[in-house]
Amino acid sequence: MVTGASVGIGRATALCFAEKGADLVLVDINAQALFAVCEEAKKFGVKALAFECDVTDEEKVNEVVAKANEELGKIDILVNNAALWRDRSRFEESSTQLWKRYFDVNVIGLYLCTRAVIGGMLERAYGRIINVASVAGVYGNAKMVHYSATKGAVIAMTTALAKEVTDRGVLVNCVSPGSVSPSNEEDMDYSKPSELSFMGRTGTDRENANLILFLASDDASYIAGQNIQIDGCRKKM
Numbered sequence: 001m002v003t004g005a006s007v008g009i010g011r012a013t014a015l016c017f018a019e020k021g022a023d024l025v026l027v028d029i030n031a032q033a034l035f036a037v038c039e040e041a042k043k044f045g046v047k048a049l050a051f052e053c054d055v056t057d058e059e060k061v062n063e064v065v066a067k068a069n070e071e072l073g074k075i076d077i078l079v080n081n082a083a084l085w086r087d088r089s090r091f092e093e094s095s096t097q098l099w100k101r102y103f104d105v106n107v108i109g110l111y112l113c114t115r116a117v118i119g120g121m122l123e124r125a126y127g128r129i130i131n132v133a134s135v136a137g138v139y140g141n142a143k144m145v146h147y148s149a150t151k152g153a154v155i156a157m158t159t160a161l162a163k164e165v166t167d168r169g170v171l172v173n174c175v176s177p178g179s180v181s182p183s184n185e186e187d188m189d190y191s192k193p194s195e196l197s198f199m200g201r202t203g204t205d206r207e208n209a210n211l212i213l214f215l216a217s218d219d220a221s222y223i224a225g226q227n228i229q230i231d232g233c234r235k236k237m
């Protein structure tokens, strides 16, 4: 199950999972783009379900997970990718409404999706949860204090939850991208020059998807409770 699967890292992750033969549950509020990704994924011969769903809507999230379990039997992997990040407000100009909305989507939404799937994972003693945080949650980004706070929370949720469930077979990890250039429909490897990394370029959607895929795989069977930065060696400004 991948949230925020319509575009960017979420879309790339969905398609990379499909390429490896995983059935998919795709969630997003952007229905049109989501259904297109779903059709794209099916070309790899996997089952793919797409649900227009706001991750902050508790009832809907539970409904989606119930329907997905009915159709696919179980959910083994959850990628909590949906988030808001584009607003750049100076701290003194930011509003309570903005802070609440960011926490609602980026933190509570992630909580709701995780809670909806984790019961089944614990019952089967198998699960992989990968949260998408950000370098903003580690170093903090100016004019994104609200966003940085939510991603710091996601990193803390990852390590704390891992301590509760690792010994029961559910491995929870986090990836923290630096700057990522959005791909278009043809090119998930799109990158452009960036002064924010020592590699001198942004990361691509596919590079992020590859890391998520690795953490979801059995090759990552001894990794839990980690936040892995994928940032081309970030300049910590």
Ligand SMILES: NC(=O)c1ccc[n+]([C@@H]2O[C@H](COP(=O)([O-])OP(=O)(O)OC[C@H]3O[C@@H](n4cnc5c(N)ncnc54)[C@H](O)[C@@H]3O)[C@@H](O)[C@H]2O)c1
Pocket: 003, 004, 005, 006, 007, 008, 009, 010, 027, 028, 029, 030, 053, 054, 055, 056, 080, 081, 082, 083, 084, 085, 105, 109, 132, 133, 134, 135, 176, 177, 178, 179, 180, 181
């Ligand atoms: N792009 C970057 O430079 C960058 C850097 C660091 C971290 N990240 C993180 O990576 C993740 C993906 O970012 P991106 O830039 O690839 O994608 P994006 O921000 O372009 O898209 C996010 C997706 O989430 C969906 N979404 C937003 N609110 C939702 C909600 N309430 N319910 C369901 N879906 C919702 C959107 O419709 C969209 O499809 C996010 O968690 C973001 O914080 C991105």
